Amino acid sequence: MVKLWDDLVARARAGKGFWGKQRALLSAIDNFVRKPLRVTSTAPHIRDALDLKRTMVIVVVALLPCLLFGMYNTGRSAYLSIGYTQFTVAQALLEGAVHVLPLVLISYAVGGLCEVAFAQWRGHEVAEGFLVTGMLYPLVCPATIPWWMFALGIVFGVVIGKEVFGGTGMNVLNPALLARAFLFFAYPAHMSGNVWIATPVVKGADGMLQPSGWTSIPTQLIERFVQGSSQAADGYSGATALAVVAENSPGGIHAVTQLHSTYSWWDMFIGFVPGSIGETSTAMCLVGAAILIVTGVGSWRTMAGCVVGCLTTASLFYLASSTNTPDAFALPPTDHLLLGGFAFGAVFMATDPVSSPFHPMSRWIYGFWIGSICVLIRLINPAYPEGMMLAILFMNVFSALIDHYVVAYVLRNRRRCYAQK
């Protein structure tokens, strides 16, 4: 069996005939499942056991808590949206899985197909970076996104975000974030507003609620809800916490008070709030951050820089807030860390080594500006309640510039150090 497979892969790698056309795919599967057969050719004759596959798999493992909680939260809000609170954890997870796992599969299948096609076309190997992109992307999308749109996004992210630059390692922007940004600007209706709850009912043409497919929630529950409470069409709000703050709520209630009455601090920390699948839970992001930092895969400097930048900028606004300023200015700085995509972005998106600067000192600067710009967009720009995605993409563009000046500084010191002797 193993021999047969070896033979097949050897034929594919020779690059001729039918199997030659499947080279990228077969070779990728072979090197993924088994340790690659490559020995050193020159000194150093021994090599570190760490390779990109391991690095990427650690990130995927760090993402699993966010994925699991995202599934639970999706299922939980689906049940709550029909006014049913007696669900079990397993039920909620199942309902979440029904919505989330297809997205994960689509992301890996469609994005992976693009990767393999480009690898075959260019004569490259399939790079492992896609393991992470394929997992990050569904976690930053709402659970209600149409599948075709979702697939289009990942194609854009992989092809325009990465492959046209030359593949993993060459991209300027984070492919997963770029895919989301594409959807955000191309289909704003599906990416903002009341899109966060994967409710099993829709409002029909006659204004009445109807059950809509693709759910694991028992039909009788939905039927009971549809028949019993047609007045509760918007009974369960789907507004994200940041949207609550941004829309200066009517009735003279201060937006921050409104927020704190809607979602408790604990809800925001654990993640029982509407939002993209993976980003709501700051607690799970902290678990992921711990995994990334302990294994040394994610840069703690970038993460710390984000937190410092966010807290500093938010504190300035907080101190400047008065009755004349928008309500959102008065949002306590610590709330900024819990809300929206901040934690997820700081831990998983900003630390992407390819699109962030490489020098330890630059990573502090890079992180600081991400946190700072995120708060600026949230508070200054009324059109966007959330700013993390744009802040990271913005700083991705600047990362090479930061490195340029930091390296110039470091080299100047290196020279001066000698001259003084």
Next chain:
Amino acid sequence: MNQQDGRLAANRADGMNMIRIQGGHVFRLTATPKPHVLQLPQPTHVAACPRGFTIKPRLLVQVGDTVACGQPLFCDKSQPYMQWTAPGGGVVEEIRFGPRRVLEAVVIRLPPNAQDEQKVDFGSVLPAQLSSMSSQEVCKRLLQAGLWPLLQHLSPTQSYNVTAGDSSNQQLQEIYVSALAGEPHSPQPQLVLHGQQQFFVLGLLALTRLCAKTYLFTAAHSQLDLAGLRLPETVQQRCIENRYPAHHTGVQRYYTHGSLQGQASDRAAGINLDGVIRIGHLFATGHLYTERLYAVGGDAAPKAIHLRTRLGVKLEHITQSLNHIAKQTTEALHHRQQQNSSATAPNPTANNPPSQQPVQQPYRLVAGGMLTGKQVQLGDYLGLADCSVQMLPQGQQRPMLAFLRLGFDKLTASRAWASALLPRELQHTDTSANGEERACIQCGQCIKVCPVQLLPNLLLKASLLQDTQRMQELGIADCVDCGLCTFVCPSKIELGQHIETGKQQIAKEES
């Protein structure tokens, strides 16, 4: 005072003058040579090889010539005074050429009787006489005896493998003597020094005649005892943290003086313990010291041990002796087992003949260290630069889904495997690259381990662009070729090779 300067000062002020190294890595490997020295029988052939030196050799002898130990065999074409001498007296049996007629070895057949071996007498010198010799005299004698190549040039513009040039017109300013174990599985300094103390002191004295400043670097917490020795007063002793590559004299120079960048006239050289002892022998006895302590290690070695044998011996001589010893010990073990079992109860399995020889797995022979050494074959000879032999198993296993394991047995400088939790555990090694080559993802691992604080990822890019000016700005002159950046790279990029290409290009442009 800038940050880097402050750090260097702080390093020196740190208690007991121990110099701390930024970056580097502490290897903890299995099959480390045990501290026993085994004397091998006299070999039939020895050879001089230019391996490890970047020279263009010109032959001075022919096949069939009779040479005495210490007689020049070949020299560098551009610097004819730099010569390599015969490690033993006898008849030149073979002159070996590699591809494109690159000289590989000049093989000398030794006479069957050790007393018949002829030796060039360079004249012995008393310590008192030596201390009044001029630097030119010392230099001339070292060049004549072919020991000058032992001094590695630490010049900014040239590759580190280039030997220090003619010192008659430009005197060396500094010499760094490294008494550290160095790479994994290299000879332990206390064993190298054992019984050679007087020659070491004399060698140091000779070196102090050559230059203004001599530094002697020892490892912190080393077993090397220099307390009883009367070292020359001008030798400055320094203690350095024992992380790879603290043994490298280029690293020692960096932590003494900082970056070489922009400084062209600095003339420094480095030498190891073995080299100093050889120089001491030359002055004390007037003859070349013909033996050397080799360390043999690696997971494929039948026995990881130190050996004393002739300098320039054939690798087969070493491996055969090791196999012989390993066989003897297994047989002795088996014999003892048999005796034990027959004494207690008749064991049917014990009657099997001792045929379970260790299965010979494919392995790679490396002359020198496993990070900087050269791959060689059994028929090759060890050169003047090689102090150890590595026998590394070829990494041909292909375990399934190995990247999902915790990895308590992985050799890594990162924390991405569970072995990072067991810093005392010894790790196995083989020649597997442990992954496919990928594009650089700017992970920063190479920056973290670089012992001289370079940015290897930028050096790689500058080298690919052939931008020699940028490479020099980045401080390529400080690179000591330790191989750590290539070792840690998760994208498995041959950083060291690219940087070496860059150095060669710079050397070509400047010559």
